[in-house]
Amino acid sequence: xxxxxxxxIKKKIGEILGWNFENNQIGKEFQLKDFAEALKFANxxxxxxxxxxxxxxxxxxxxxxxxxxxxTHSEGGVxxxxxxxxxxxxxxx
Numbered sequence: 001x002x003x004x005x006x007x008x009i010k011k012k013i014g015e016i017l018g019w020n021f022e023n024n025q026i027g028k029e030f031q032l033k034d035f036a037e038a039l040k041f042a043n044x045x046x047x048x049x050x051x052x053x054x055x056x057x058x059x060x061x062x063x064x065x066x067x068x069x070x071x072t073h074s075e076g077g078v079x080x081x082x083x084x085x086x087x088x089x090x091x092x093x
Contacts, residue, residue, distance in 0.1 A: 001072055001079035009078050019086050025071035026082055028089075035063045041092060042066055048088045054081050056089075 004012070013021050019028045032038045042058050045068060049055045056070035068089060072079040 001075055001081050003072070003075040003077040003079055012083050016083060016086050017090055019090075021078070023069075024077050025069045026078055026086055027067065027069035028086070029065055029067045032064045032066065035060075038064050038066050044092045045089055048085065048092075052081070052085055052088075054085050056085065 009021050009026070013019055013026065016026075019026050030041060032041055038060050042060055045056065045058060045066075054070070054072070056068050059067040059069075061067065068086075070082045070085055071077055072081055
């Protein structure tokens, strides 16, 4: 994977619902029904991450919110792989 340029990131971030780019990573906060749903969601994110061998930071807070941030540490920034994971996360039911 190759690190994307700022222009490439700005283009791609506009194509993926609700995600933003800051601090050299992409991220999104999800609000779930309750704490149990937040845990289920975080575990599903973990399953996708293991399948892809690409692991985001997952922060559960305020009993029903999950903040996900992701970047490709080995490349020192955001790559296409980050956007693929973000797309999978957005499609969790």
